[in-house]
Amino acid sequence: MRKKKFRVAILDDDPAVRRALERLLSANQFDVQTYETALDLIRNIESALPDCLILDLFMGDMSGSEIHDHLKTKKIFVPTIIITAHAVADMHTKCSNSGISAFLSKPLHGATLIQAIHAAMDSHGIKPGA
DSSP states (O other): OOOOOOEEEEEOSOHHHHHHHHHHHHHTTOEEEEESSHHHHHHHTTTTOOSEEEEESOOSSOOHHHHHHHHHHTTOOOOEEEEESSOOTTHHHHHHHTTOSEEEESSOOHHHHHHHHHHHHHHTTOOTTO
């Protein structure tokens, strides 16, 4: 029996980051969908509900934490990891308090991201083969 491939959606406005994360996660047996804008993600998330979201904190249209909060108001609960290249005082605490599973700084270490994805899904009861 084949193991289920976990679905991960990545939202980052930097195409190089999207490509790098897509390659990393695909190489680690994840099914990956990437998005360039918050609107793209929001339009498609219900029809392609991922097992985990990776959201850039700072983007042009909406921040990663705003997207997370928007999805919660629509009763869409997906384990979410925020990534950022900019350290912001108290943002880690704000994200944790709003239910974000992990807050990681760029540049990302592949093993750390993979561990964070598995921990986020595990905390939401998402298991292999589920």
